[in-house]
Amino acid sequence: MIIYRQSARVLVQGITGKQGTFWTEKMIECGTRVVAGVNPKRAGERHLSVPVYATAKAAMAETPFDMAVMFIPPAMAREAALDAIEAGARSVVILTEHIPARDVIAIHHAAAQHRTRIIGPNTAGIVTPGEGFVGIMPGHNPNIFQPGEVGVISRSGSLGTLICLNLTRAGLGQSAFLGIGGDPMIGTTTRDALQALDDDPRTRAVVLVGEIGGAMEEAAAEYAAGMSKPVVSFIAGRASPPGKKMGHAGAIVSGTVGSYDGKRRALEAAGVAVADTPAEIPGLLSSGLSHDGTKPAAHIVPA
Amino acid sequence: MNFMEHVAKARVLAPAGIPVPRAVHCRTPEDAAAAFEALGPCMVKAQVPTGKRGKAGGIKPANSADEARRVAERILGMRIDGHPVGSVLLEEQARIAHEFYAAILIDTASRCPLVLFSTEGGMDIEEVAATRPDALRRHRVNLDAGFDDAAARSMLSGLDLSGAEGQVAEILAALYATSRRIDAELIEINPLAVLADGRVVALDCKLTLDDAAAFRQPDLADEAAAEPMTDLEREGAANGLKFIQLDGDVGVLANGAGLTMTTMDVISHCGGRPANFLEIGGEAYTKSEVALKLVLSNPGVKSLVVNFCGAFARTDVMAEGVVTAWKRLDPSIPVFFSIHGTGEDEAVRLVREGLGQEPFDLMEDAVQAAVNAAHSAASGGAAR
Numbered sequence: 001m002i003i004y005r006q007s008a009r010v011l012v013q014g015i016t017g018k019q020g021t022f023w024t025e026k027m028i029e030c031g032t033r034v035v036a037g038v039n040p041k042r043a044g045e046r047h048l049s050v051p052v053y054a055t056a057k058a059a060m061a062e063t064p065f066d067m068a069v070m071f072i073p074p075a076m077a078r079e080a081a082l083d084a085i086e087a088g089a090r091s092v093v094i095l096t097e098h099i100p101a102r103d104v105i106a107i108h109h110a111a112a113q114h115r116t117r118i119i120g121p122n123t124a125g126i127v128t129p130g131e132g133f134v135g136i137m138p139g140h141n142p143n144i145f146q147p148g149e150v151g152v153i154s155r156s157g158s159l160g161t162l163i164c165l166n167l168t169r170a171g172l173g174q175s176a177f178l179g180i181g182g183d184p185m186i187g188t189t190t191r192d193a194l195q196a197l198d199d200d201p202r203t204r205a206v207v208l209v210g211e212i213g214g215a216m217e218e219a220a221a222e223y224a225a226g227m228s229k230p231v232v233s234f235i236a237g238r239a240s241p242p243g244k245k246m247g248h249a250g251a252i253v254s255g256t257v258g259s260y261d262g263k264r265r266a267l268e269a270a271g272v273a274v275a276d277t278p279a280e281i282p283g284l285l286s287s288g289l290s291h292d293g294t295k296p297a298a299h300i301v302p303a
Numbered sequence: 304m305n306f307m308e309h310v311a312k313a314r315v316l317a318p319a320g321i322p323v324p325r326a327v328h329c330r331t332p333e334d335a336a337a338a339f340e341a342l343g344p345c346m347v348k349a350q351v352p353t354g355k356r357g358k359a360g361g362i363k364p365a366n367s368a369d370e371a372r373r374v375a376e377r378i379l380g381m382r383i384d385g386h387p388v389g390s391v392l393l394e395e396q397a398r399i400a401h402e403f404y405a406a407i408l409i410d411t412a413s414r415c416p417l418v419l420f421s422t423e424g425g426m427d428i429e430e431v432a433a434t435r436p437d438a439l440r441r442h443r444v445n446l447d448a449g450f451d452d453a454a455a456r457s458m459l460s461g462l463d464l465s466g467a468e469g470q471v472a473e474i475l476a477a478l479y480a481t482s483r484r485i486d487a488e489l490i491e492i493n494p495l496a497v498l499a500d501g502r503v504v505a506l507d508c509k510l511t512l513d514d515a516a517a518f519r520q521p522d523l524a525d526e527a528a529a530e531p532m533t534d535l536e537r538e539g540a541a542n543g544l545k546f547i548q549l550d551g552d553v554g555v556l557a558n559g560a561g562l563t564m565t566t567m568d569v570i571s572h573c574g575g576r577p578a579n580f581l582e583i584g585g586e587a588y589t590k591s592e593v594a595l596k597l598v599l600s601n602p603g604v605k606s607l608v609v610n611f612c613g614a615f616a617r618t619d620v621m622a623e624g625v626v627t628a629w630k631r632l633d634p635s636i637p638v639f640f641s642i643h644g645t646g647e648d649e650a651v652r653l654v655r656e657g658l659g660q661e662p663f664d665l666m667e668d669a670v671q672a673a674v675n676a677a678h679s680a681a682s683g684g685a686a687r
Contacts, residue, residue: 239570241549247564278569
């Protein structure tokens, strides 16, 4: 469960906090099926018309859910994630940034044992225009998101928002936005997200927004080489100095690992068109991606 | 956060039962001379959080108290890889028979702890991996299994450790347990030496603590080495802002790491040079006023691009901070905006009414205008 569908029942951990309340309202407004929330101190109450439970496990027993989303500070994130995983969530969307690495490892370990899909940490969430969103994306804003056929993958929420906005203005709606997170250890990698969009019948082309650091874009390029759907990419961080963490803990070039040039080379070798600036993306998509002749025309006609 | 060798050894290795040489930490040449009396023939080692000390001349032997004083004096005046040397560690000289390599780190690709060991110590581990892969062992730790003496022994099996297998296995297991307990991102012992008398001793130690875990390792975090930062970067950090000063002339104020990097990329693509990285995304989006001051304090800045795309961050809140600060600071450089996303209409109104500026629709156009303005200011033209 990487792409949000309205059939998915959502649990909001930390639903009563300021951000939890604000974004839960937006999610519901957008169509997301929020069925319950968690706050140990407010168990038994209702908040935003849904029941509040002490734990995800207690929620699952009375109000089953498929997906959990965490509005939880870093020091408590491990406990909340393990609660959702052990409760049987199929997916957990972890928005929290700056979770200690030891806790992140423990979360991924438990998720692997329970076959839970982790999205994040440090993601802005996922959006399926026309169905709903889970996280802290402006999924409710029709100037930014419109239903369509382009799947968008991004490590960054702000840049992903800009790119969806550009697509929408060019008449290219989105089948799904997958925010995968800016952390170095994320549960759903660029490659996982690309495969999900490749398998998605509603998606006809993919925009892959990467960042310097790590090797996830290179791994995704290997997958993209075998795809028949066209892929357009933008990689942020070309002008960033090496050896410095650029805001995201994962965005650092150390030695030869994670460099812009390496990622761009790998993607281009796989037949992916790489844009120099975000504004070029809609043009590359709708021009049919015939730059190297290896991909079929996109046939995506602006609405 | 990084640590000096002496802190890593005294605060982390020794308490974990990992043998280290007798040593005295000294801040003055006189202290070094006195330390020699206690230690005898020793090595004088610059204490800076970087791996380039030996090549830079920051590690030298001393065979008399007078030599210890002179060597310490020279090393204490050095700068190594940007770090001024504030102290030296005097350590008893070791008679080395073999040098190994041991490290515990986090393998981000497999999302688990990784134990590394090599019989080729004293070399860069990347070099060993490239030239002597047979000398290198990697063990990904399964959290359920953990990593004890027995696991260490099986990892080492087949390597010739000259009879030190037992000691090395104990050290690896202790190192793993410690790395977990202190939230280490990396503990590296290079070299891990077998001495002539058969003892195994950690001769050097590189330690990096997970920044995100500093809150639960307060005592150790207090002893971290100071990061090399400019005054403005330090001011940013004190205000909870990640500010990186660069050598260009187009200032950047944007929200979110991805959008900020992209703004820098587009500046570069348009023929300009970014003056800074600074993002006010996440919880920091309310700090645009102090952020603007930082960007404008950078002496190289000749123009500014403000690029907001609100998802979590509200552009109206950020714009209000910028407009308020701009009016108060009344800077003489031109500014160019592009604003989209959450709170956009109100943000555009604030900028239009407060500063008489019309935000650009495309960030690329705002950036190009800022780059052009910086060029014209640099060539002597009036900025505005």
